Amino acid sequence: MAALVRSSFLVDSVYAESSREYGLTPQQGQLLCVLMPQPRGMSELGAMLRLAKSSLTGLVDRTERNGLVQREPDPRDTRAVRVALTAHGAKLVEEFYDETCRRVAELPGNLSAAERDTLADLLGRVVLANEVPAVFLEPDEGVSAAHEH
Amino acid sequence: MAALVRSSFLVDSVYAESSREYGLTPQQGQLLCVLMPQPRGMSELGAMLRLAKSSLTGLVDRTERNGLVQREPDPRDTRAVRVALTAHGAKLVEEFYDETCRRVAELPGNLSAAERDTLADLLGRVVLANEVPAVFLEPDEGVSAAHEH
DNA sequence: CCGCATAGTTCGTCACACGAATTATGGGCG
DNA sequence: CGCCCATAATTCGTGTGACGAACTATGCGG
Numbered sequence: 001m002a003a004l005v006r007s008s009f010l011v012d013s014v015y016a017e018s019s020r021e022y023g024l025t026p027q028q029g030q031l032l033c034v035l036m037p038q039p040r041g042m043s044e045l046g047a048m049l050r051l052a053k054s055s056l057t058g059l060v061d062r063t064e065r066n067g068l069v070q071r072e073p074d075p076r077d078t079r080a081v082r083v084a085l086t087a088h089g090a091k092l093v094e095e096f097y098d099e100t101c102r103r104v105a106e107l108p109g110n111l112s113a114a115e116r117d118t119l120a121d122l123l124g125r126v127v128l129a130n131e132v133p134a135v136f137l138e139p140d141e142g143v144s145a146a147h148e149h
Numbered sequence: 150m151a152a153l154v155r156s157s158f159l160v161d162s163v164y165a166e167s168s169r170e171y172g173l174t175p176q177q178g179q180l181l182c183v184l185m186p187q188p189r190g191m192s193e194l195g196a197m198l199r200l201a202k203s204s205l206t207g208l209v210d211r212t213e214r215n216g217l218v219q220r221e222p223d224p225r226d227t228r229a230v231r232v233a234l235t236a237h238g239a240k241l242v243e244e245f246y247d248e249t250c251r252r253v254a255e256l257p258g259n260l261s262a263a264e265r266d267t268l269a270d271l272l273g274r275v276v277l278a279n280e281v282p283a284v285f286l287e288p289d290e291g292v293s294a295a296h297e298h
Numbered sequence: 299c300c301g302c303a304t305a306g307t308t309c310g311t312c313a314c315a316c317g318a319a320t321t322a323t324g325g326g327c328g
Numbered sequence: 329c330g331c332c333c334a335t336a337a338t339t340c341g342t343g344t345g346a347c348g349a350a351c352t353a354t355g356c357g358g
Contacts, residue, residue, distance in 0.1 A: 001254050001269065003269050003275075003276055004253055004256065004257075004268075004272060005160055007157070007272045007275055008156070008161060008164075010275070011153055011154055012157060012161070015157075025313065027313080028313095041337095042336070042337060042338095050162055051315075052317075053338085054315080054337090054338075054340090055314065055315045055316065057337070057338055057339080058313085058314070058315080059315090062313070062314090074336095077323080077336075078322085078336095079322065079324070079335070079337070080335090080336055080337080081337075100154075101150070104150045104154060107275055107279055108150070108153075108275045110278040111271060111274065115271055118271065119271045120153075122257075122260060122264055122268045122271075123152035123153060123156045123268070124152040125260065126152075126156055126159070126256055126257045126259070126260065126268075127155045129258070129259040130159055130256055132158060132159050174343095174345085176344080176345070177344095192304080192305060192306085200347095201346070201348075202307085203306090203307075203308080203309090203346080203348075203349090204345070205306090206306065206307055207344080207345070208345075210307095211343090211344070211345090223305095226304090226354080227355080228304070228305045228306070228353065228355070229305055229354090230306075
């Protein structure tokens with residue numbers, strides 16, 4: 001499936017370019033997207049983004065320093081923290097997310113509407129079958145969908 | 150197209166894991182894959198991998214230090230170098246490539262053969278329409294296809 | 299032979315990712 | 329209650345990766 005690998009390369013390029021224009025690194029952009037539906041704990045984020053916990057500490061540090069997220073104490077567990085978007089981060093990620101969606105949606109511009117639907121269906125099933133974390137949700141996939149596990 | 154973004158995340162994960170098992174970073178693995186059909190100049194590689202030239206110098210340095218590629222003088226142009234696989238690099242990338250293909254091919258395992266064909270066709274057309282460099286070729290896409298521009 | 303473009307490298311800086319070691323809290327069990 | 333272990337997260341050191349700016353050197357057109 002070279003086409004799969006190469007389309008992935010394509011999406012990465014779009015994501016990187018879009019991030020750049022919003023002053024984000026791709027990793028920080030992805031972190032913000034994951035936090036859109038709700039705050040998350042560090043361990044939870046590590047599992048979703050497939051990062052070692054020590055990697056996450058640094059990523060959250062840098063993103064926090066930029067004023068886009070903040071650590072909050074978890075009322076349930078004194079050891080844990082919850083990472084949440086700041087007002088600024090929420091506003092920024094909304095624009096970033098919209099713009100990125102728009103650009104990704106342009107990629108299959110040469111396909112007919114029916115073909116795009118087919119593609120979306122097939123990829124959606126591939127994603128579901130492989131338990132991909134909710135790193136990037138459809139606009140209408142809300143908090144409920146984000147609870148998938 | 151969240152499915153597209155998420156499937157990209159999925160492919161990246163597979164690529165990263167596969168690279169790791171062969172003692173490669175994903176970037177070095179990608180470099181080796183690009184060099185499979187033929188040697189390339191630095192500028193050419195920069196365009197294909199979408200990297201700044203200074204980034205490429207470092208990547209080739211590290212990969213060369215690992216004994217996987219080597220710089221050769223370009224007989225046509227004294228300024229230029231050609232980056233080629235070493236014997237060791239060629240052997241390694243062959244195994245890495247096969248294994249990565251195998252794993253990527255497993256991702257749509259829940260689809261029927263016909264659906265996989267459809268998916269390959271649609272993604273292939275998306276890739277073609279967006280001028281994705283030949284960063285990862287089909288096993289039967291040889292040197293001729295690698296000349297695409 | 300001048301001037302400009304092209305091919306690569308060097309340098310400094312920051313982001314990222316990881317493992318190992320560390321701190322601190324939670325929870326179970328005797 | 330107190331011990332022990334699991335879990336949540338951070339710190340630290342190291343190597344990789346990416347970039348822009350500045351630089352060297354060769355090609356090439358007039």
